[in-house]
Amino acid sequence: MAIKLKKGIKDLVAEAEAVITTMSTDEAIRRHKEDDEGTVFIDIRDVRELERDGMVPGAIHVPRGMVEFWFDPDSPYYKEILGDESKTYVLYCAAAWRSALSCKTLYDMGFPNAVHFADGFKAWKEAGGPVGERPKRGDK
Secondary structure, eight states, X not given: OOOOOSSOHXXXXXXXXXXXXXXXXHHHHHHHHHTOTTEEEEEOSOHHHXXXXXXXXXXXXXXXXXXXHHHOTTXXXXXXXXXXXXXXXXXXXXXXXXXXXXXXXXXXXXXXXXEEETTHHHHHHHTTOOOBOOOOTTOO
């Protein structure tokens, strides 16, 4: 017997999208091409997805389960590279559902410059966005 949920994933994503900023895939590609140091792409997909499908060149891999921990300066897992409030963090996943939820979490934590792009990495590839391999351990 299935559990009757109070809120399903579609409800949670819709609630997140009502609060966060979603940029178009074309806008995300344009920003990436500009190579603006103020924009940091964050890939929150599982490592197996990165290995199979590639990723946005120069993106930082932050697994979805570590978003809160790596962005919080009070966390023992904090990553200093993610602590610049002046940067725009552009999150993405495969289809923009996980990135919407993670973006909402960052918004709630106090990162007003956290955004995500519409339709995820699948749409990025379909629109001709550049794709690179996942950096090997020890690579930047």
